[in-house]
Amino acid sequence: MTAPIISFRGATKVFPGRRRGGAREVRAVDGVTLDVHAGEIFGVIGYSGAGKSTLVRLINALETATAGSVVVDGTDLTGLSEARLRPVRAGIGMIFQQFNLLSSRTVAGNVAYPLEVAGWPRERRRERVRELLDFVGIGDKADVYPSALSGGQKQRVGIARALATNPKILLADEATSALDPETTADVLALLRRVNRELGITVVVITHEMDVVRSICHRVAVMEHGKVVELGDAYQVFSAPRHPVTRRFVASALKDRPSPAVLARLRERHPGRIVTVRVDEVSGSSAQVTHVLREHGVDGTIVYGGITEVAERAFGSLTLELVGPDGAVAGALAGLRAVTDVVDHGTAADPHDDPSAVVHRPANDDPTTDDPTNDERSSR
Ligand SMILES: Nc1ncnc2c1ncn2[C@@H]1O[C@H](COP(=O)(O)OP(=O)(O)OP(=O)(O)O)[C@@H](O)[C@H]1O
Numbered sequence: 001m002t003a004p005i006i007s008f009r010g011a012t013k014v015f016p017g018r019r020r021g022g023a024r025e026v027r028a029v030d031g032v033t034l035d036v037h038a039g040e041i042f043g044v045i046g047y048s049g050a051g052k053s054t055l056v057r058l059i060n061a062l063e064t065a066t067a068g069s070v071v072v073d074g075t076d077l078t079g080l081s082e083a084r085l086r087p088v089r090a091g092i093g094m095i096f097q098q099f100n101l102l103s104s105r106t107v108a109g110n111v112a113y114p115l116e117v118a119g120w121p122r123e124r125r126r127e128r129v130r131e132l133l134d135f136v137g138i139g140d141k142a143d144v145y146p147s148a149l150s151g152g153q154k155q156r157v158g159i160a161r162a163l164a165t166n167p168k169i170l171l172a173d174e175a176t177s178a179l180d181p182e183t184t185a186d187v188l189a190l191l192r193r194v195n196r197e198l199g200i201t202v203v204v205i206t207h208e209m210d211v212v213r214s215i216c217h218r219v220a221v222m223e224h225g226k227v228v229e230l231g232d233a234y235q236v237f238s239a240p241r242h243p244v245t246r247r248f249v250a251s252a253l254k255d256r257p258s259p260a261v262l263a264r265l266r267e268r269h270p271g272r273i274v275t276v277r278v279d280e281v282s283g284s285s286a287q288v289t290h291v292l293r294e295h296g297v298d299g300t301i302v303y304g305g306i307t308e309v310a311e312r313a314f315g316s317l318t319l320e321l322v323g324p325d326g327a328v329a330g331a332l333a334g335l336r337a338v339t340d341v342v343d344h345g346t347a348a349d350p351h352d353d354p355s356a357v358v359h360r361p362a363n364d365d366p367t368t369d370d371p372t373n374d375e376r377s378s379r
């Protein structure tokens with residue numbers, strides 16, 4: 001991986017209490033040390049109030065650290081004057097949940113705004129705006145006012161405006177949180193193009209693990225101002241360590257049957273029910289099929305979900321295994337040799353599923369589980 005373009009070292013932001021002589025100070029960011037590498041899409045995830053926005057606002061010096069340091073593209077922001085911060089900010093674009101467009105300007109006028117501020121001559125501005133609108137896919141909307149645009153189109157304008165002055169870094173603060181799932185997917189695909197085709201480092205703040213799943217290379221999980229987990233997105237999904245991370249992962253991967261779903265599966269499927277992990281390294285569905293065939297066991301998929309994490313296959317399949325006892329035991333051993341297996345037993349001899357407890361969000365009531373979730377009655 002390349003050199004860091006953003007480095008936090010013990011970065012801390014303490015806000016004084018809001019009420020005079022009253023409320024206690026808030027440690028919004030508390031001793032964060034991490035690097036964002038040039039050219040990556042880096043996710044910052046956490047629940048409301050975890051400190052994500054403040055951390056990201058330290059990058060473009062909308063906030064200044066009260067302790068520790070923040071270095072952006074080789075410049076230590078600590079103690080810099082407004083005049084010295086200006087060129088650093090110019091190298092950073094930002095997009096927002098509520099788009100923050102100027103309603104009195106057309107789409108082209110919004111995108112041209114940072115170019116006017118930066119003193120670009122009219123002809124070059126016009127050319128650049130056209131190029132940007134084409135890049136984000138709304139070349140035909142140049143003369144339209146923001147009020148006539150859909151949410152997805154508004155965010156495209158936001159992205160075009162943020163890219164206008166060729167920043168090296170794009171900060172996306174909950175950029176898809178106000179959008180429906182389909183539009184979210186389109187905007188995320190555009191952010192991926194921004195990263196790949198323009199080589200821009202993207203820092204994405206989100207409270208949705210699905211956003212991390214679909215575009216982030218690495219992710220930091222925040223709680224109470226601290227980074228509680230940090231790593232490669234794929235690794236974090238496949239082996240989450242911190243309870244907060246586990247809750248986020250469970251919210252994005254609904255691939256394992258909950259106890260309530262399992263009880264219903266057992267009513268319909270008397271055979272041995274097992275959940276096998278499927279990923280790129282272990283337990284591809286071809287491997288699973290091969291093991292079952294080798295042992296003369298029938299395997300019917302009764303539940304599951306395989307999705308992509310950081311563009312790599314990941315998930316699990318729950319199968320009903322049917323065959324003579326010895327053959328099923330052999331198949332189970334064969335599956336264990338190639339991947340992680342949870343043996344749920346049979347309807348007559350059910351086993352507890354420890355992973356169902358581990359992966360379940362703490363406040364999720366198993367009795368309210370949605371039975372339609374990807375559940376397949378395949379018989
Ligand atoms: N200007 C401020 N003055 C005082 N406290 C603040 C200020 N900005 C943020 N905070 C507090 O700092 C903490 C972290 O806020 P921050 O907005 O960074 O969290 P977040 O993870 O981005 O949450 P959200 O998703 O709700 O924006 C919160 O307790 C918040 O109330």
